[in-house]
Structure formats: structure tokens, C-alpha cells
Amino acid sequence: MTAQYQVQDGVAVITLDNPPVNGLGHSTRLGIVEGLTRALDDAAVKAVVITGAGKAFSGGADIREFNTPKATQEPTLHSVIRALEASTKPIVAAIHSVAMGGGLELALGCNYRVAAKGAQIALPEVKLGLLPGAGGTQRLPRLIGLEHALNMIVSGTAIPSEKFAGSKLFDEIVDGDVLPAAxxxxxxxxxxPGPYPKVRDLKVRHENAEGFLAFARNTVAAVAKNFPAPLKCVDAVAASLKPFEAGLKDERDGFMYLVGTPESRALRHAFFGERAASKIPDVPEGTPVRKIERVAVIGAGTMGGGITMNFLNAGIPVTMLEMKQEALERGVATIRRNYENSAKKGKLTQEKVxxxxxxxxxxxSYDDIKNADLVIEAVFEEMGVKETVFKKLDEVMKDGAILASNTSTLDVNKIASFTRRPQDVVGMHFFSPANVMKLLEVVRGEKTGKDVLATVMQIGKKIKKTAVVSGVCDGFIGNRMIEQYSRQAGYLLDEGALPEQVDKAIEKFGFAMGPFRMGDLAGNDIGWAIRKRRAVDKPDIQYSKTADKLCEMGRFGQKTGAGWYDYKAGDRKPYPNKQVNDMIVEHSKELGITRRKISDEEIVERLVFALVNEGAKILEEGIASKASDIDMVYLTGYGFPLFRGGPMLYADQVGLYNVAQSMKRYAKGYHGEAWVVAPLLQKLADEGKGFNG
Known part of the structure; x- marks a missing residue:
């Protein structure tokens, strides 16, 4: 049983005990009801207190039971709350640390609530594309008012308990241990004597509820855009003005509607995918990890500086190494400027800076970094340069130090071969700007030690990154897939589209920016260098020549003020360029292609399905261990729309049969060789299955 029962001085104490956050799984719900029954049957018990063991009152639903029969097995949370409200003896919730989601709804079903100062209070269901489903939208407005409750439910933000002082939410707010006070x-x-107060019996009052709700709907509609849950939350809170049971029915109807939406499925997929990314099939939990107390970074440029900031932010000392003093000074000045800018915006105190x-x-001097526990190189993306660095690191670094490369495409096994300790070598591919982007691709070499992998995943969490493991291949997960996306973008130009149309179509789909704006931001010369390398390594891979022609014009992107678009000083807005567009049209003529009108739907399908097909190959080859890892890479590193859940989940929602059929249709067109359906995709389509179980 995950709810313990004991009696203290005539008060039955039911303690939720389901680590890590006392999730309200079936066993816990059952324990609450059974504990309550014992208390009501015992004449010596005059009252009941419900609290949580460990570090939480309750974090809400037990995520381990999501999508299993136990999640809806009686007693449900609704049934538990009904039992609390039917009690003839007073029930007090003793809230400490965390009361979120169903945990807060449980507390709202009690007669009274005593909270410790600093306890985090929230109804965060909107972040999963849902709304509170156990009376939260009906009870909270009765206690803290319509406006405050609506803001809290629509944002899902956690608020410290003391902020509710003066409201009816808490009967007492105490310093220290809350249980004795409760x-x-x-x-x-x-x-x-009873009867004791019930939240359901209170009325929701507001001077101008209709006007406030109209304003709220307009505001939320403008902000929520592609997410239906925030507006449904407004509707549910508005229903609290009705008689309680009628409002409860509206809440339930809204909840059931949202559960079935693709947007909620996408958000839930991302929520679980982020947690699943840390689970590596052959690296068991509890694998010993190495101590990381001091880090060294090779390179003080944009990437080196950004990587360094991650560790400084986490309180880990860093030694930054460069070959020239002026490069070091420039790197340090950039880091300080970034921190000073954060301080100006109120995000950091000067003391923290x-x-x-x-x-x-x-x-x-390499001698000054020899005692670092982890060293990350962030030098030029060229194998000869990496070889020089890793041979030197192998020579100077202490035994047991982890040697990491920030390479974005190069062979980590080859890099490891430059050392006598390949078991200590791993890829740590940060995304630019490294101090901002959440994604960290952890590249596992053939000989990378399991303890090294476990350590790097742990340190990823410490520096607040979403760490995803990739096997070794050209480009790993993210860049290998984006290459196929970029190839299709180029072919679309050859056939009849212009950069602005392609970018606008995929941005309307939900991407943060289209492929041509992305190229301008990253630097078109980087892609040019990769294509030149491909021409030697993989001469059979074909690309549109428009990107090379663009670079030959000296248009490398935002850094030169001219790429696929023009840019003005201090203005990142892209302005279409006639010379570039004329070059694209002229190139079609050179190829003998009659340009055609291309629909936005075709643009989106070709770009996204190119990602999906390569993702299927990556899964089949074992480069990624699960489809959700690929989705996490694209959600956190490449601007794929969150409300669509990543390329692999999006393909599941479209239906893999439909994806394969579209690809076969495109295979009959221009550069049809790019549309050979991946065997895994075809197999799953034939079986009526998806990438995600």
C-alpha cells in the first residue's frame, strides 16, 4: 500500500507514500479511501489529516500509470474526493513542498488546508494539453476568485503558498514542519460540532464575470494559437459560475475532448519522451558515474563560450583554453557581456554575474587543464584539427577524465582512435547558441564506457539540457535528418518554388523558421563546406546547385548581411532579393526544367516526410533507440512545432500508410531516387502500426 495510516492524539494521519512525488496511482487512491474508512469506523478518531511523505504532498497523477487500465480503475480521484466530502469527521490537508495537479485537487476536496511556507501550488495540466479533471476548475475559483484561478489554470504556473495568504485556499500557513500544526x-x-465546510458549497463571485471572461477568451485565443487546451480551461473555469454538479460535468466534457486531441497527444508525448530519453536500454539505472567537479573547454569562440556558460550556470568551475591570448580575452568578454545583458533584464543579480x-x-597551456574531470573540445569542424587536439588530450589528461567532442557530423569512433583510451571518449554535441538551446546530442562511440555515458547523461541534466543518445553516423540524429530536409528544399527551388514560399509554408505548419532562413542564420558557407566534403565521401548524393551558386555570389547569410535574403543592420527580418530569385529561375532553365506552381501542402509534405523517412532508417540502424528520442531532438534542437509532437509522432498521426503512399507519389517526380521508402516505415505501414507504441 502506498498510503500509510496511523493515529496521533485522536487524529488519523493518512500519509501518501509513493516516491518520488507521491503520485496518486491506484494503490495510493485505494489507501486513502481505506484509511478514511478506518478513521470513520474508529470512535476514538475525531479528525483526519492527509499529508505526503518525503519531498512532496503530491505531484498529482502517477505518470507510470498513464495509458494503463490502473489510471481509471476505481477508486478514481473523483471517487476519492467524493468520499472525503461525505466524511462526518473533519479532514485537513497538510501541504508541504509540492501540491500540483491531482494533488492540489485532492486537497481542495478536504474541509480544511494547512500549508507550509514555500510550498509550490499549481494546476499544470494545460502543459500536457489538458485541463484539471478532478474538480480543480470548479473548486479553485470558489476559494481564490475567478480571475486568480483562471490565470493560474490557463498558465499552469506554480505559485508559492504564502502568495495565497488572505484567500480561502489555506486556513493556516506555517513555518517549518506542517504536520504537527495540521x-x-x-x-x-x-x-x-459539524457539519464541516465543503468547497463545493461556496459561490463564485465576480463584479463583471461576463466582461472578464470575454476579455480572457480574446487574450488566450491570441496567445494560445495552435493549442486548444488554454481556451477549454477558460470555458471550464467559466462553468464554475453554474451550480457545482453542472460545472463539474462541463469540466469532465472538456477534459475528455482534450484527451483525444492531437495537440494533447503531442504534448504528452514530449513530456514522456523527455523522461524516456535518459533511459538507455543497456545502461541500467544505478550504473556508477564519475565525479565531475572541474571542466575544461578547448576553444573560446561562439560554441566554446556558450558551452562554458552552461557549466558556470550550474556552479561548476571551468578552465577555457585557447592558443592565442586575444582569442581568450574576446571569449571572456563575450561571456561577461551575455551575463551583463541578463542582469540588465533582471534575470540575474550582479552578485550572480x-x-x-x-x-x-x-x-x-594544456598542462593547466590536466586535472579536469571532463574536457570538451569546441574547435574547428575538421578531422585533422580534432586529431591534433585529442592526441594532446590523451597525452596530458589524468586517468579517468572524460574526453568529449562537440563535433556535429564527424566520426566519433575515429576521434576516439586518436587516443589510447577510447572508452573515455564521447560526443557532446551542443546546439548554437549553446547557452540557450536545450538539446544535447550525446554520441556513443563503439568503445564508449557505460559509466561515461551515464555520467554525461547525468551532467546533461545538471546543466539543464535534454540529453539524447545517438550512435555514430554522419550527422548523428539531427543533422543527418536535416540534410534530407535541406535537399528537398533545394529541389523545390529547382522545380518552381522560391525561398520565401518554402519558408512561409513550413513556418505556417509551425516550424520556428524555414530552411532558407535557417541557412542564413547558421551560415550558408557551413553547408557549402559539408557538400564539398560529401562530393568526395559520397559522390552519389545529389543536391540542387542553387545553394552553391548562392555561396559563389558571396551570400553567406546574416553574418554578411546577404544570403537567400537581404538583411539590414540591426534587423533580422529577411527581405527577398531579386538577384537571388532570378538566379534560381535561371538555374531551372539551365536544367531544362519548366517551372511549375507548387502548393504549400506539397512543400510541407516533402520537407517533413524527408525527415520521417531518414528517421525510420536511423531507428532501423539502431542510431536512435526509440522514435521518441528522434522527436525530442527535433522539438528541442530544430524548432519542430511542439503541438505536432515531433516528426515521428506527426507521421503516426497522419498514418504511416498515408506517408508511404505520398512518398511513392513523389518518387515518380524530380529526383525520385530520394523517395525510396525506408524498410521499417514500409513494414509498420503494412502492419497498420506507428513508430510509437
Missing amino acids: VKFAQSVAAA EQRMGLLTTTM
Whole structure:
């Protein structure tokens, strides 16, 4: 049983005990009801207190039971709350640390609530594309008012308990241990005759509810855009003005509607995918990890500086190494400027700025980094340069140090071969800007030690990254897939589209930016260098020549003020360029292609399905261990729309049969060789299955 029962001085204490956050799984719900029954049957018990063991009152639903029969097995949370409300003895919730989602709804079903200062209070269901489904939208407005409740439910934001002082949410807010205070409070209320107050009996009052709700709907509609849950939350909170049972029915109807939406499925997929990414099939939980107390970063450029900031932010000292003093000074100045800008915006105190800068040391000597526990190279993306660095690291670094490469495409096994300790070598591919982007691709070499992998995944969490494991291949997960996406973007130009149309179509689909704006931001010369390397390594891979022609014009992107688009000083807005568009049209003529009108639907399908098909190959080859890992890479590193859940989930929602059929249709057109359906995709389509179980 995951709810413990004991009696203290005439008060039954039911303690939720389901680590890590006392999730309200079936066993816990059953334990609450059974504990309540014992308390009601015991004449010596005058009142009941419900609290949580460990570090939470309750974090809500037990995510381990999501999508299983136990999630809806009786007693449901609704049934538990009905039992609480039917009690003839007063029930007090003793809230500490965290009361979120169903945990808060459980507390709202009690007669009284005593909270510890600093306890985090939230109804965050909107972040999963849902709304509170156990009376939260009906009870909370009765306690803290319509406006405050609506803002809290629509945002899903956690609020410290003391912010509710003066409202009816908490009867007492106490310093220190909340349980003794709650027991004493329960004894005092039990001394008075019942009946005891129920939140459901309160009325929701507002001077101009209709006007406020109209304003709220307009505001939320403008902000929520592609997510239906926030507006449904407004509707549910509005229903609290009705008689309680009628409002409860509206809440339930809204909840059931949202559960079935693709947007909620996408958000839930991302929620679970982020947690699943840390689970590596052959690296068991509890694998010993190495201590990381000091980090070294090779390179003080954009990537090196950004990587360094991640560790400084986490309180880990960093030594940054460069070959020239001016490069070091420039790198340190950039880091300080970034922190100073954060301080100006109120995101950091000046004290924190100095604290973080105080953790940074610089050097031009490898001898000064020999005692680092982890060293990450962020030097030029060329194998010869990497070889020089790793041979030197192998020579100077202490035994047991982890040697990591920030390479975005190169062979980590080859890099490891430059050392006598390949078991200590791993890829840590940060995304630019490294101090902002959430994604960290952890590249596992053939000989990378399991303890090294476990350590890097743990450190990824410490520096607040979503770490996803990739096997070794050209481009790993993200860049290998984006290459196929970019190839299709180029072919679309050859056939009849222009950069602005392609970008607008995929941005309307939900991408943060289209392929041509992305190229301008990253630097078109980087793609040019990769294509030149491909021409030697993989001469059979064909590309549109428009990107090369663009680079031959010296248009490398935002850094030169000219790429696929023109850019003005201090303005990142892309302005179409006639010369570029004329070059694209002229190139079609050179190829003997009669340009045609291409629909936005075709643009989106070709770009997204190119990602999906390559993702299927990556899964089949074992480069990624699960489809959700691929989706996490694209949601956190490549601007794929969150409300669509990533390329692999999106393909599941479209239906893999339909994806394969579209690809076979495109295979009859221009560069049809790019549309050979991946065997895994075809197999799953034939079986009526998806990438995600």
C-alpha cells in the first residue's frame, strides 16, 4: 500500500507514500479511501489529516500509470474526493513542498488546508494539453476568485503558498514542519460540532464575470494559437459560475475532448519522451558515474563560450583554453557581456554575474587543464584539427577524465582512435547558441564506457539540457535528418518554388523558421563546406546547385548581411532579393526544367516526410533507440512545432500508410531516387502500426 495510516492524539494521519512525488496511482487512491474508512469506523478518531511523505504532498497523477487500465480503475480521484466530502469527521490537508495537479485537487476536496511556507501550488495540466479533471476548475475559483484561478489554470504556473495568504485556499500557513500544526488544527476544528465546510458549497463571485471572461477568451485565443487546451480551461473555469454538479460535468466534457486531441497527444508525448530519453536500454539505472567537479573547454569562440556558460550556470568551475591570448580575452568578454545583458533584464543579480565569472579561468597551456574531470573540445569542424587536439588530450589528461567532442557530423569512433583510451571518449554535441538551446546530442562511440555515458547523461541534466543518445553516423540524429530536409528544399527551388514560399509554408505548419532562413542564420558557407566534403565521401548524393551558386555570389547569410535574403543592420527580418530569385529561375532553365506552381501542402509534405523517412532508417540502424528520442531532438534542437509532437509522432498521426503512399507519389517526380521508402516505415505501414507504441 502506498498510503500509510496511523493515529496521533485522536487524529488519523493518512500519509501518501509513493516516491518520488507521491503520485496518486491506484494503490495510493485505494489507501486513502481505506484509511478514511478506518478513521470513520474508529470512535476514538475525531479528525483526519492527509499529508505526503518525503519531498512532496503530491505531484498529482502517477505518470507510470498513464495509458494503463490502473489510471481509471476505481477508486478514481473523483471517487476519492467524493468520499472525503461525505466524511462526518473533519479532514485537513497538510501541504508541504509540492501540491500540483491531482494533488492540489485532492486537497481542495478536504474541509480544511494547512500549508507550509514555500510550498509550490499549481494546476499544470494545460502543459500536457489538458485541463484539471478532478474538480480543480470548479473548486479553485470558489476559494481564490475567478480571475486568480483562471490565470493560474490557463498558465499552469506554480505559485508559492504564502502568495495565497488572505484567500480561502489555506486556513493556516506555517513555518517549518506542517504536520504537527495540521494535527493541532484538526483537533481544534473537531472540538466544534459539524457539519464541516465543503468547497463545493461556496459561490463564485465576480463584479463583471461576463466582461472578464470575454476579455480572457480574446487574450488566450491570441496567445494560445495552435493549442486548444488554454481556451477549454477558460470555458471550464467559466462553468464554475453554474451550480457545482453542472460545472463539474462541463469540466469532465472538456477534459475528455482534450484527451483525444492531437495537440494533447503531442504534448504528452514530449513530456514522456523527455523522461524516456535518459533511459538507455543497456545502461541500467544505478550504473556508477564519475565525479565531475572541474571542466575544461578547448576553444573560446561562439560554441566554446556558450558551452562554458552552461557549466558556470550550474556552479561548476571551468578552465577555457585557447592558443592565442586575444582569442581568450574576446571569449571572456563575450561571456561577461551575455551575463551583463541578463542582469540588465533582471534575470540575474550582479552578485550572480560575479559569482559565475569567478568560476572561470583561462589558459594557453594544456598542462593547466590536466586535472579536469571532463574536457570538451569546441574547435574547428575538421578531422585533422580534432586529431591534433585529442592526441594532446590523451597525452596530458589524468586517468579517468572524460574526453568529449562537440563535433556535429564527424566520426566519433575515429576521434576516439586518436587516443589510447577510447572508452573515455564521447560526443557532446551542443546546439548554437549553446547557452540557450536545450538539446544535447550525446554520441556513443563503439568503445564508449557505460559509466561515461551515464555520467554525461547525468551532467546533461545538471546543466539543464535534454540529453539524447545517438550512435555514430554522419550527422548523428539531427543533422543527418536535416540534410534530407535541406535537399528537398533545394529541389523545390529547382522545380518552381522560391525561398520565401518554402519558408512561409513550413513556418505556417509551425516550424520556428524555414530552411532558407535557417541557412542564413547558421551560415550558408557551413553547408557549402559539408557538400564539398560529401562530393568526395559520397559522390552519389545529389543536391540542387542553387545553394552553391548562392555561396559563389558571396551570400553567406546574416553574418554578411546577404544570403537567400537581404538583411539590414540591426534587423533580422529577411527581405527577398531579386538577384537571388532570378538566379534560381535561371538555374531551372539551365536544367531544362519548366517551372511549375507548387502548393504549400506539397512543400510541407516533402520537407517533413524527408525527415520521417531518414528517421525510420536511423531507428532501423539502431542510431536512435526509440522514435521518441528522434522527436525530442527535433522539438528541442530544430524548432519542430511542439503541438505536432515531433516528426515521428506527426507521421503516426497522419498514418504511416498515408506517408508511404505520398512518398511513392513523389518518387515518380524530380529526383525520385530520394523517395525510396525506408524498410521499417514500409513494414509498420503494412502492419497498420506507428513508430510509437
